[in-house]
Amino acid sequence: MNYMKVILISGRTTKQGISLEMGKTSEEYSNNVAVIMMNENDMKKIGAKEDEHVEVRTKFGSAVVRCKESRIDRGIAFMPYGPWANMMISADTQGTGMPDYKGVEAKISATDKDVLTIANVIERIKEIK
C-alpha cells in the first residue's frame, strides 16, 4: 500500500469551534472534524485528492477521514480536535496529566473505507467491555 509517514498535530479550527455550538451530533460537526489537512505534494504521493478518504494510523489506533489540501509543510498533517483524532492519541501522559495531542508519528494512505459517523463512533465506544 502506498503510504507516507507524517507528524500528526491536532488543534482548534474555526469551523470545528462553530460546529461545536451547533451540536456534536450535527452533520456539520462530523463534516468539519473528521478531516485531515495535508500538503498537496503529500496528497499526490499517496494518490488522494481533495475530499477523498484516507486512513490515518498511529501506534495507538486508526481512523478514516477526508483529506483537505492545506498550506502545511510536507511531512506534517493537521486534524481538528475531536473523536477521530482521539482514536490515534495515546493516553500515556508520562506522569504529566497531558497526552501528546501534537506531534504523533502517523502513517497515511488512501482508502475506499467509509468515514465513521458520530453515531458509529459512539457505538464503537459503547461496545467496549
Add this chain to the structure above:
Amino acid sequence: MIYKNIVCTLCGCLCDDIEVVTEGERIADVKNACEFSRSKFLNHAKDRAKHLIKKNGKLVEVPIEEALGEAAEILKKADFPLIYGLSSTETDAQRMAVELAELIGASIDNTTSVCHGPTIQAVQDCGAAKCTLGEVRNRADLVIFWGCNPAEAHIRHATRYSITPRGLYTESGRKGREIVHVDVRETKTSKMADIFVKVKPGRDYELLSAFRAAVKGYDVGDVAGVPSETITQLVEKMKSCKFGVIFFGLGLTMTGAKHMNVDAALRLVRDLNDHTKFTINPMRGHGNVSGSNDVMTWCTGYPFAVNFSKGYPVYNPGEFSAVDILARRECDAALIIASDPVAHFPAQASEHLVRIPTIVIDPKINLTSLIAKIVIPSAIAGIECDGTAYRMDGIPLRLKKVIDSEFLPDREILKKIIERVKA
C-alpha cells in the same frame, strides 16, 4: 429587550461588550460577537439535554428528582469517584463541585490538565511575569504569539487587546506594534503578523533555549529550523521594545517537552526583564478554565488534579489528572460537569467512562452524555443564569442572565446532589 455589555463565556477572552437582543423566550440577535460567540448565543436552545437514566441499556427520560437521587446514590457508593470538567461553568458551581469532592473523597480535576496543566506546573517551578490584557492593550509594542492561533481560537483577542487597539501608550494602534508569530505551520494568525517564524515540530524547547542564550550574547547558529539571523534579529527586537509580551498556546503544552517548553519560555521572559519590561501569558481556552484553577486553589490549595481520598487534598498531575485515572481504569464512578471528555480525551482514556456509572451535568447533548448512565441538563452560565468567570489573565467578570431557562444552574444541581449525599 436589548442587553448591553454582556460577557461571552465561550473562550478565555471573556469579551464583555456583547449586545444581546431577545424577543420573548428567544435570542433574536447578537452584536459585537465573533463567529463562535454568535453561534453560542443563537444556538443556545438547540440540542438541549433532558433528564435521563439508562434503564435496560437505553437512556429514558425521568423526573429530575429521580436523576438527582440516583446520581447521589452512585457517588455515595463509589470507592474512588472522579469529578471532572468545570471549565465551562461559573465559579459558584466550581466551588460546589469541590465541596462534593471533599464529601465523597473524590479525585477532582478540571480541563486544565489537558490544556494549560503543563503551564501551571512550569509556573510552580519558576514563576511567571504576567500582566493583564488591559496592560497589553495600553502598553505593548512587541507581541509574540507562540504555538497558538488566536485568529481561529480567540478571534477578538487581536482587536480588543493585542494587535489593533489604540490604548494609553499605544495611540497608533496596529502601526505602533510589531507582531511575531512562532509556530510549526502557517495559519490565519501568521497572516496578521509582521514576522512568521517556522519552528520544526517538537523543537520549541531548543528554540526558546537558543533565544535565552542569544539574549545573553551567545552566537547560537541555526536552531530548530530557524536561521541564526532571524534569532539575532528577534532577540534585538525583544531587548529593545518598551513593553513586550509572549502569548503562548497548546503548541507548547501539548508537544513532547510539555511543561519544560513553558519553563523555557517563562525563563526567557525573566531574562528579558534585565533589559526591558517583558511579560508572558497563556492563551486560556474555555471561558472559565482560569476560574476553575482559581476556585480549586482557594478551596484546596491546588489548581487541578486533586484527590480527597485521604480526607484532605493531595495534588499530583499524572496521578490524579482525569486522563490518567481513566486510562488506568481506577475510578469506579464519574461525574462530568460542563465538559465532554468523550469528544476530547484520547479514546483509550474516555472508554473507561462506558465501564463505570457516568453522570453528566451539561446544558447540551454531548458525546459523553450519549454514553452516560445519568444525564442532568443545566442552565447555560452567562446566558440562562448569572455567575462569575475569570478571564485568561485572571480578571473576574460578572456574568448576566439574559433569558429564562427551564433548567437549574449547575450550582443548584450540585447543591441538591450534596444534600442527597449527606442525607
